[in-house]
Structures are given as structure tokens and as C-alpha cells.
Amino acid sequence: MFELLIKSIQEKVPSTEEELHLCKTYFTPKRLRRKQFLLQEGDVCNRMAFVEKGALYSYTTDAKGGQRVMQFAFEGFWISDLYSFFTREESKLNIEALEDCELLLLDHEQHDYLLKNVRQYETYIRILYQNAYVALQQRLEVTIGLTAEEKYSHLVDQYSTIVNRVPQHLIASYLGITPETLSRIRKQIASR
Amino acid sequence: MFELLIKSIQEKVPSTEEELHLCKTYFTPKRLRRKQFLLQEGDVCNRMAFVEKGALYSYTTDAKGGQRVMQFAFEGFWISDLYSFFTREESKLNIEALEDCELLLLDHEQHDYLLKNVRQYETYIRILYQNAYVALQQRLEVTIGLTAEEKYSHLVDQYSTIVNRVPQHLIASYLGITPETLSRIRKQIASR
DNA sequence: GATGAATCTTGACATATATCAAGAAAAAAT
DNA sequence: ATTTTTTCTTGATATATGTCAAGATTCATC
Numbered sequence: 001m002f003e004l005l006i007k008s009i010q011e012k013v014p015s016t017e018e019e020l021h022l023c024k025t026y027f028t029p030k031r032l033r034r035k036q037f038l039l040q041e042g043d044v045c046n047r048m049a050f051v052e053k054g055a056l057y058s059y060t061t062d063a064k065g066g067q068r069v070m071q072f073a074f075e076g077f078w079i080s081d082l083y084s085f086f087t088r089e090e091s092k093l094n095i096e097a098l099e100d101c102e103l104l105l106l107d108h109e110q111h112d113y114l115l116k117n118v119r120q121y122e123t124y125i126r127i128l129y130q131n132a133y134v135a136l137q138q139r140l141e142v143t144i145g146l147t148a149e150e151k152y153s154h155l156v157d158q159y160s161t162i163v164n165r166v167p168q169h170l171i172a173s174y175l176g177i178t179p180e181t182l183s184r185i186r187k188q189i190a191s192r
Numbered sequence: 193m194f195e196l197l198i199k200s201i202q203e204k205v206p207s208t209e210e211e212l213h214l215c216k217t218y219f220t221p222k223r224l225r226r227k228q229f230l231l232q233e234g235d236v237c238n239r240m241a242f243v244e245k246g247a248l249y250s251y252t253t254d255a256k257g258g259q260r261v262m263q264f265a266f267e268g269f270w271i272s273d274l275y276s277f278f279t280r281e282e283s284k285l286n287i288e289a290l291e292d293c294e295l296l297l298l299d300h301e302q303h304d305y306l307l308k309n310v311r312q313y314e315t316y317i318r319i320l321y322q323n324a325y326v327a328l329q330q331r332l333e334v335t336i337g338l339t340a341e342e343k344y345s346h347l348v349d350q351y352s353t354i355v356n357r358v359p360q361h362l363i364a365s366y367l368g369i370t371p372e373t374l375s376r377i378r379k380q381i382a383s384r
Numbered sequence: 385g386a387t388g389a390a391t392c393t394t395g396a397c398a399t400a401t402a403t404c405a406a407g408a409a410a411a412a413a414t
Numbered sequence: 415a416t417t418t419t420t421t422c423t424t425g426a427t428a429t430a431t432g433t434c435a436a437g438a439t440t441c442a443t444c
Contacts, residue, residue: 137275
């Protein structure tokens with residue numbers, strides 16, 4: 001149950017077996033069925049989730065009731081609404097399971113405790129943010145700079161997991177285009 | 193020269209006068225004239241810059257030679273190409289002074305040293321990333337989710353500093369629209 | 385394996401935004 | 415102050431992408 005988390009920590013902050021073993025005590029395992037929610041808009045996000053198995057995605061709902069996909073998370077990734085998690089304000093995000101999931105949850109209190117008392121945890125989190133920030137910056141570049149087709153090609157090249165495991169209309173939303181446009185782009189690419 | 197930096201640290205990580213005073217020894221002050229570069233694409237980004245005075249912006253250059261503005265930085269902000277800074281790969285970003293600047297530079301070695309040896313510095317950086325990540329996520333929401341006019345209005349509401357101190361064509365690029373479109377939007381807003 | 389739900393495709397048409405071009409206005413440099 | 419450079423505006427036109435609607439597939443569940 002903790003294999004991937006331990007691997008993720010080990011990669012970033014070399015630690016002893018004991019230390020790694022200890023960290024287990026702070027996390028709560030949780031199973032989630034496809035279509036179940038980890039977070040619903042209006043609630044305060046009180047935890048971060050590490051994905052041991054399965055897939056989830058987060059999205060906002062716009063004025064006309066449409067989804068705007070913000071993030072996908074697969075095995076080995078974290079997902080949460082960090083804005084709500086830190087500010088303690090109501091979240092505007094929904095986090096929903098795309099597939100049946102096995103998660104490890106860390107709640108706000110435990111996160112704070114670990115930050116204060118376990119130096120390695122703070123280092124781990126710092127590196128996590130560092131990577132997340134850089135990845136988000138690249139996504140922004142792609143989103144602003146490329147045409148719909150280029151965005152999709154980039155996704156296929158760089159994040160084939162997403163393309164393989166996620167329904168097309170959610171990919172379209174993630175790229176900021178309509179499902180119809182994505183369908184046409186795929187047709188065009190296929191015909192070459 | 194160090195007022196804003198010390199304020200920024202103090203806000204996030206309460207420290208004694210001595211500790212704060214000590215941190216000065218790691219930074220190198222640098223002046224930059226309007227239009228001068230802090231970083232040019234092709235170089236490896238070897239430092240992070242804290243802005244004590246003035247304004248800078250970072251941008252990429254696309255295939256047709258057009259600028260794509262990624263970030264603006266004013267007094268109290270940090271600017272760098274974190275991707276290049278961490279990976280030690282060549283940067284695709286340019287960082288240019290919009291106004292004459294007074295900067296405090298921290299190079300890669302010193303950053304590493306401080307992370308390892310000064311717990312408070314790691315905490316400061318962690319909080320910095322945390323905030324930067326959340327801000328970037330919000331920018332992405334705005335960029336994907338809103339029309340050109342809504343994006344501009346949001347900028348006027350939330351980041352009036354940018355609107356006041358930055359030429360319009362750079363704002364357009366930052367929003368991912370053309371200068372012509374921005375000009376028309378402003379005209380329309382003004383006529384109401 | 386049948387039934388209903390979710391997802392994807394395709395066409396016709398609408399629209400927001402881009403592009404190109406040229407002149408006006410403002411700002412910087414001499 | 416004058417000149418040069420940069421920035422902003424406006425019009426005409428082009429284009430990528432969105433919207434609406436309907437049928438075709440595919441997938442999930444009993």
C-alpha cells in the first residue's frame with residue numbers, strides 16, 4: 001500500500017528504512033470508487049492525497065455548468081486544492097475519481113506537524129512544489145503559445161498516460177478546447 | 193538596499209535581527225538599466241533575483257520572433273528561470289529590465305548551501321514556492337477559462353500594478369492576446 | 385448479452401480573435 | 415526642442431475555434 005509513496009520520498013530525500021517506515025503512521029489509506037469525490041466545491045480542502053493506484057482529476061464548474069479540468073493525477077502523483085488547503089477558504093474545485101483508487105491521505109494538521117518536526121518532510125515538500133511549479137509553468141507556456149493541434153500533439157508526446165487513460169472530452173477541457181474541435185484535430189492527424 | 197528582502201523573509205519566517213543580518217552576506221547587489229538583460233535564452237540560469245527596486249519581465253521567443261511574456265516582477269518579488277536553475281539546462285527565457293532596477297542576486301551554489309545549512313531558508317523557499325504555485329494555478333484558470341475581455345478585467349481588478357507600469361503590448365502578450373485586440377477591448381470598456 | 389448511459393463524430397453555421405497595413409500618439413534620446 | 419523610436423489605434427479582412435444538433439459508437443451494468 002505504501003510502495004509508491006516511499007519510492008517518491010526516497011527519490012527526493014534519501015532516508016533510512018526506519019524513517020520511511022515511521023512516515024506511514026501519519027497517512028490514512030482510503031479507497032475511492034470511480035465517480036466518487038475526494039473534494040466537492042464549497043468544502044474546505046483539508047487533505048492532500050497521494051495516489052497509490054487509480055486516477056483522479058480536479059475541475060472547476062463555470063457559469064454555464066461546464067467543467068474546466070485543472071489537473072489529472074495517476075499513480076505516484078499528489079492531488080489536492082492547495083489554495084483551499086493553505087488559506088482554509090472554501091474550495092472552488094471538485095476532485096473526482098476517474099477509476100477506482102487507492103489513496104494515502106494526509107490531513108492539514110499532520111502536514112503542519114511534519115513540516116515543523118521532520119526536516120526531511122519539509123525538504124520533500126519543497127522539492128515537490130519546485131517540480132510542480134516548473135511543470136505548471138510549462139503547461140502555461142503550452143496553453144498560451146500553441147494552437148489547438150499543437151497543444152494536443154504536445155500532450156501526446158509528453159503525457160501519453162493522459163491520452164491513454166482519460167476520456168477525450170476531459171482532455172479537451174484540460175487543453176482549453178471543445179470536444180468537437182479535439183475530435184476534428186484527431187481525425188486530421190490520423191489522415192496523415 | 194535589503195529592506196524589502198528582509199521584510200519578505202520576516203513575514204514568512206520570523207527570525208532574529210542577527211539571523212536576518214547574516215543573510216545579507218549571501219546576496220550580491222546588482223543594478224540593471226532599463227532594457228538590459230538579467231538572462232538571455234541559451235544561457236543556463238545561474239541565479240535567482242529579488243527585486244528591491246524597479247521592474248522586470250521574462251519572456252520566450254516564438255517561431256516568428258514574437259514575444260510571449262511569462263512573468264512580471266516588481267519590488268518585493270523574485271524572478272528567475274527555475275526550470276533552468278534546477279536542471280542546469282539552457283534557458284528558453286529572457287529576463288529583461290522594464291525600468292532601472294536594484295536587484296539582490298543569489299546564485300545556485302549559495303542557494304544550495306543555504307538550503308542545506310539554514311533551516312529557516314528552506315522554510316522561506318518552501319513558502320515562496322507554495323505561494324507561487326497557487327498564484328500560477330489561478331493564472332492558468334483565468335487564461336483557460338475567460339474571454340479576452342474578462343482576462344483583462346481580471347488583471348485590472350487583481351493586478352493593477354501591472355496595468356499601470358507595463359506597456360500595453362506586453363500586457364496583451366501576458367494575457368495571450370494581440371495588442372490590437374487589447375486596444376479594442378479597452379476602447380469598448382471605456383465607452384461604458 | 386441486452387439495455388441504457390456516456391462518449392465521440394460530423395455537418396452547418398456563428399463568432400471571437402488574429403492578421404495585415406498604415407497612420408497617430410506618446411515616450412525616449414539626442 | 416527636435417528627431418527618432420516605441421507604442422497605440424483603427425479599419426478591412428481572414429481564420430481558428432466555438433456552438434448547436436443529431437446520429438453513431440463505445441462502455442458500464444444488470
